[in-house]
Amino acid sequence: MQQQDRSPSIQSRAHLTALACAAFEQAGATPEAAADAADILVEGDLMGFHSHGLRRVIAYAARLRRGSLNPRPQMHGERLGPSLMRLDGDNGLGPAVAAEALRRGLDLAGETGLGLVGVRNGSHFGAGSPYALRACNAGMVLVAGTNAIRSLAPTGGTEARVGNNPLVIAAPARRNPHFMLDMAMSIAARGRIRAARERGDPIPQGLATGPDGLPTTDPAQALRGMMLPIGGHKGYGLAVGMDILAGVLTGALFGTDPRSMLQQMDLPQGNGHFFLAIDPGRFMARSEFRARMDTLLNELLSTPAADPERPVRYPGHSEQTMRALRMRDGIPLPVGLLRSLEALARGETIAETATH
Amino acid sequence: MQQQDRSPSIQSRAHLTALACAAFEQAGATPEAAADAADILVEGDLMGFHSHGLRRVIAYAARLRRGSLNPRPQMHGERLGPSLMRLDGDNGLGPAVAAEALRRGLDLAGETGLGLVGVRNGSHFGAGSPYALRACNAGMVLVAGTNAIRSLAPTGGTEARVGNNPLVIAAPARRNPHFMLDMAMSIAARGRIRAARERGDPIPQGLATGPDGLPTTDPAQALRGMMLPIGGHKGYGLAVGMDILAGVLTGALFGTDPRSMLQQMDLPQGNGHFFLAIDPGRFMARSEFRARMDTLLNELLSTPAADPERPVRYPGHSEQTMRALRMRDGIPLPVGLLRSLEALARGETIAETATH
Numbered sequence: 001m002q003q004q005d006r007s008p009s010i011q012s013r014a015h016l017t018a019l020a021c022a023a024f025e026q027a028g029a030t031p032e033a034a035a036d037a038a039d040i041l042v043e044g045d046l047m048g049f050h051s052h053g054l055r056r057v058i059a060y061a062a063r064l065r066r067g068s069l070n071p072r073p074q075m076h077g078e079r080l081g082p083s084l085m086r087l088d089g090d091n092g093l094g095p096a097v098a099a100e101a102l103r104r105g106l107d108l109a110g111e112t113g114l115g116l117v118g119v120r121n122g123s124h125f126g127a128g129s130p131y132a133l134r135a136c137n138a139g140m141v142l143v144a145g146t147n148a149i150r151s152l153a154p155t156g157g158t159e160a161r162v163g164n165n166p167l168v169i170a171a172p173a174r175r176n177p178h179f180m181l182d183m184a185m186s187i188a189a190r191g192r193i194r195a196a197r198e199r200g201d202p203i204p205q206g207l208a209t210g211p212d213g214l215p216t217t218d219p220a221q222a223l224r225g226m227m228l229p230i231g232g233h234k235g236y237g238l239a240v241g242m243d244i245l246a247g248v249l250t251g252a253l254f255g256t257d258p259r260s261m262l263q264q265m266d267l268p269q270g271n272g273h274f275f276l277a278i279d280p281g282r283f284m285a286r287s288e289f290r291a292r293m294d295t296l297l298n299e300l301l302s303t304p305a306a307d308p309e310r311p312v313r314y315p316g317h318s319e320q321t322m323r324a325l326r327m328r329d330g331i332p333l334p335v336g337l338l339r340s341l342e343a344l345a346r347g348e349t350i351a352e353t354a355t356h
Numbered sequence: 357m358q359q360q361d362r363s364p365s366i367q368s369r370a371h372l373t374a375l376a377c378a379a380f381e382q383a384g385a386t387p388e389a390a391a392d393a394a395d396i397l398v399e400g401d402l403m404g405f406h407s408h409g410l411r412r413v414i415a416y417a418a419r420l421r422r423g424s425l426n427p428r429p430q431m432h433g434e435r436l437g438p439s440l441m442r443l444d445g446d447n448g449l450g451p452a453v454a455a456e457a458l459r460r461g462l463d464l465a466g467e468t469g470l471g472l473v474g475v476r477n478g479s480h481f482g483a484g485s486p487y488a489l490r491a492c493n494a495g496m497v498l499v500a501g502t503n504a505i506r507s508l509a510p511t512g513g514t515e516a517r518v519g520n521n522p523l524v525i526a527a528p529a530r531r532n533p534h535f536m537l538d539m540a541m542s543i544a545a546r547g548r549i550r551a552a553r554e555r556g557d558p559i560p561q562g563l564a565t566g567p568d569g570l571p572t573t574d575p576a577q578a579l580r581g582m583m584l585p586i587g588g589h590k591g592y593g594l595a596v597g598m599d600i601l602a603g604v605l606t607g608a609l610f611g612t613d614p615r616s617m618l619q620q621m622d623l624p625q626g627n628g629h630f631f632l633a634i635d636p637g638r639f640m641a642r643s644e645f646r647a648r649m650d651t652l653l654n655e656l657l658s659t660p661a662a663d664p665e666r667p668v669r670y671p672g673h674s675e676q677t678m679r680a681l682r683m684r685d686g687i688p689l690p691v692g693l694l695r696s697l698e699a700l701a702r703g704e705t706i707a708e709t710a711t712h
Contacts, residue, residue, distance in 0.1 A: 080469050080638040080639065081438075081439065081468045081469030081470055081635075081638055082437075082438035082439055082468050082469075083437065083438060083439040083440070083468065083469075083470050084439070084468070084469040084470045084634075084638055086639060112437045112438050112439065112440070113436050113437030113438075113439075113440040114437055114439050114440045114470065114472055116470055116634065118639060141600070141601070141605060143601070153659065154656050154659050154668045154669075154670065155668070155669075156661050156662055156663065156666050156667070156668050156669070157656075157659035157660060157661055157662065157668040158659070158660050158661070158662050159659050159660055161655055161656060161659050162656070167594075169593075169594075169597035169600065169601070171600045171604070171605075179596065179597070179600060181593040181594065181596070181597050183587075183590045183593060183594070187587055213660075213662055214662075230586045230587025230590050230591065231539075231543055231586025231587060231591065233671070234539045234586050235586065235587065237525075237537040237539060237670070237671035238523075238525075238537065238539070240535065240537070240652070240656070240670060240671070241525035241535070241537050241671075243652065244497070244525065244527045244535060244649070244652070245497070245499070245525070248527070248645065248648045248649055248652055249497060249527075249634065249636055249639055249645070250639060251639060251640060254648065254651075254652055255651065255652045255655045256655055276632075278440075278472065278605065279437075280605055282436040282437055282440055283436065283442060283474060283605055283606060283607060284607060289604065289605070292604045292610065293600070293604055295610075295611065296596070296599065296600070296604055296610055296611045299517055299611045299612055300510050300513075300517060300518070300596070303509065303510045303513030303514070303515050303517050304513060304514050304515055304569075305512050305513060305514070306512055306513065306514050306569055306570075307512065310512050311512070312510045312511070312512050312513040313510075313511075313512070314510065314593070314596060315589070315593035315596070315597075
């Protein structure tokens, strides 16, 4: 029953990080991997990515116990060039692998101006924005992406054969919140469809198809069907492009092969990722780059708004605003999820299907 | 009058390349720059990008004569790291500068596995696909982009402050046509709106706004207004992301500063570009990479189609199919444009506003 309790409980970042950390360690993870994964997931909740935040501790812990996430991975980095590396994640905790890839990319960029790290044997790594923020805080520009379980149909097709593969582009500013684009290729997130189903509302035309590949406004049909990509063939193409960079190139699984985090719990997911870090300090003084970023972002923020109540923003602005508030006031978490985290942190097992 | 003649004339690639080359040389360009620019624009027409093909010879030649394209540029490459370079295009012919940046990127990738070339003092460089094809033919993966004149409104804004900045992602296959994504960030191209106006048809809701920033179905209003980006805030964010990589980072003009190719003929455009080349041979045997690409592309091509008459394709497929036909049969060009090219190739001047 506790899992049905969705009333919010406000918790500090530190407390939630400690809980998630303990949950991962109880499931067998090393302290280092547990700390990385806890930090990335808490960052997700800080910035409002609830679906890619602490609720993922449950599936990650279950996978650690089953061994489809490797509790003791031997991550192996191969230097493929002065600014190029492949990291084999050895199916370790997704965010721990991705955070290691990011660190190596930032290190390469610090050494050589540029660092591209391709990852194989990766897994679901949470939201992209926590990595974007780490890169921006290190003064670096980041382009990153991952492949994912197939969920989109190629344009004109009736079967899901392409992942809703996200792309991150981030760059640090000086006075403004950093620019942090973190987007999947579907027009709408599945969470929006689930919310419509719970309210009993139809969804707008053009967001999703049913399982037959035909357009639908019925959220139940849409959840069994496929989300539609942004700009039709453009979003489809972008999603495939991400898979080429993250999956085909790195030696990871690609196309229809990456496994579902929740439906194929006994199999490693086999995802590929890429992290490209660029040091703007090679092109100009870092302070000059940040000033140019502020000029760009100020132009956007000062655009006359269609609705004066809704000023123009840019990607990452509202997420960083929310983050600042939650750093000060705490993070609201459904009580059911909090109880699950507490149970996992004590070493108890909980229903793997618990959703919050 | 000849400029109104839009009946097609079929010409060989070689003849059109020679004409464009002569037109650029007559306008003062070096033989090397003229050859690069002619080849890239003819490639545009070969692949069906009429709006980014030989019709651009007219504006480029006019700019060369006015000096806003530098006929004798001193391109300067600064090595910023083992795999990192900035190229100052010195306002040379757009495709010649971009082709040089691509060559340097491919060279860096050949030497070091990876090459990122950021360009400043660039100009309109035609379509992206010709560069994609060159990279694929060299066995390399390419990610590239440019900034452009402001033409999109930030989401929620009523003023054009963001370029319709295109993105290219390309990778070579073995048996299939290469994957070559070449997309701008608007849902529809302006050419589609112009065609609707010429037919006297309304345009679908959701493609564009009038100059007041409000949605319109009137193509005349739309042409004075703004195109809408794919996925709303996502396309807006992607366009800004491209500007950061191509403009802010490289030291080029950015934001609302790049100049219009056609409206500000006396000013250099000041665009920035980026070309990121990756050698897949550093990750695995090149033949293995191409085989993996074929596996991915075959999965897409074999997706059951909603309409059996319209099989599923992927980005670059139809363009390369058309290219093969036109290599064999010749390129159809409006007669008016052909006459203009012939006049320019003889050293005559023509109306700079000629459109074909």
